[in-house]
Amino acid sequence: MSAATAATAATAAVVAEEFVEHNTGDIELSAYHFHHNRSPFLILFSKKGKNIYIEKVDPHSYRGKYVNEIVMPFEELEKNENLKKFYDMSVIMVNTDKSVYYDNIGLETKQLVPNYDTDSEDEEGEEVVLRHWCINCDTNWKNLRVSKTVHLNCYFNMNPLTYEYNVNTEKQINNFIRNFNAFAKYNNVCSAVKNEIVAKYNNYTKIIENIIEN
Numbered sequence: 001m002s003a004a005t006a007a008t009a010a011t012a013a014v015v016a017e018e019f020v021e022h023n024t025g026d027i028e029l030s031a032y033h034f035h036h037n038r039s040p041f042l043i044l045f046s047k048k049g050k051n052i053y054i055e056k057v058d059p060h061s062y063r064g065k066y067v068n069e070i071v072m073p074f075e076e077l078e079k080n081e082n083l084k085k086f087y088d089m090s091v092i093m094v095n096t097d098k099s100v101y102y103d104n105i106g107l108e109t110k111q112l113v114p115n116y117d118t119d120s121e122d123e124e125g126e127e128v129v130l131r132h133w134c135i136n137c138d139t140n141w142k143n144l145r146v147s148k149t150v151h152l153n154c155y156f157n158m159n160p161l162t163y164e165y166n167v168n169t170e171k172q173i174n175n176f177i178r179n180f181n182a183f184a185k186y187n188n189v190c191s192a193v194k195n196e197i198v199a200k201y202n203n204y205t206k207i208i209e210n211i212i213e214n
Contacts, residue, residue: 017104018103018104018105019101019102019103019104019134019152020101020102020104021099021100021101022099022100022101022102022161023098023099024097024098024099024100024160024161025161026048026049027046027047027048027100027160027161028045028046028047028048028091028097029044029045029046029047029094029096029097029100029135029156029160030044030045030087030090030091030093030094030097030135030137031043031044031045031090031093031094031135031137031154032086032087032089032090032093032137032140033093033137033138033139033140033153033154034139034140034143034187035113035139035140035141035142036115036142036143038059038115039059039115039187040059040113040114040115041056041057041058041059041113041187042055042056042057042112042113042154043055043056043057043086043090044056044057044154044156044157045087045090045091046156046160046163046165047074048160048163048165049165050073050074050075051071051072051073051074051165051167052071052072052073052074052077052087052165053069053070053071053158053160053163053165054069054070054071054072054077054083054176055067055068055069055070055156055157056068056180056183057109057112057113058113058183059113059115067109067157068176068179069157070168070172070173070176071165071166071167071168072167072168072173072176073167076173076177080177080180080181082180082181082184083177083180085184086184089194089197090137092197092198093137093138093140093146093197094135094136094137094138095135095136095137095138095148096135096136096137096152097135099135100133100134100135100160100161101133101134101135101152102132102133103131103132103133103134103152103155104132105130106130106131106132107130107131107132107134107155108128108129108130108131109129109131109157112131112154112155131155131156131157132155132159133155133156133158133159133160133161134152134153134154134155134156135152135154135156136151136152136153136154137153137154138197139153140197145196146196146197
């Protein structure tokens with residue numbers, strides 16, 4: 001066995017020990033991950049039946065993160081151009097659409113969208129809440145390119161398999177949408193990245209069509 005093969009096998013063994021794979025069943029998971037030194041963000045989606053859970057994570061400081069969560073009817077998402085755009089992109093970028101993984105070690109929220117602001121350091125005695133349920137999605141890297149990551153990089157703030165998906169109040173949904181529209185105004189998907197993502201989807205569709213035809 002070569003050194004490279006041995007290293008690959010060792011990595012696979014570690015992954016198998018740390019992550020436990022679960023089938024998502026009728027739940028559809030996806031995420032839009034934008035990586036940038038100063039303004040990274042992550043938008044997670046978990047759709048079950050007619051409802052969808054949405055979570056948006058923004059940097060507040062090195063330590064703190066803004067986390068906004070909502071459950072709304074999927075038809076409400078479809079009515080909003082900004083939400084629909086990010087959701088469509090997330091569906092194309094997901095690499096583990098039929099699986100969700102439980103990370104036995106877990107990840108802190110601050111590690112989801114790391115940036116280089118160090119004004120706020122960890123506080124002693126602060127309760128650390130770990131996220132465990134994760135999927136793998138391609139990353140929009142600084143609006144320059146889309147990179148395929150080789151690790152599970154998008155962690156949910158809940159267990160998608162047991163979450164109840166109870167719809168929030170109309171007022172809460174309207175507030176979330178209003179805030180999301182304001183966010184989207186300054187965090188649009190640039191045309192170059194959008195074209196690359198769509199091209200990937202089109203190529204994938206052609207592959208499927210060829211399989212069906214043959």
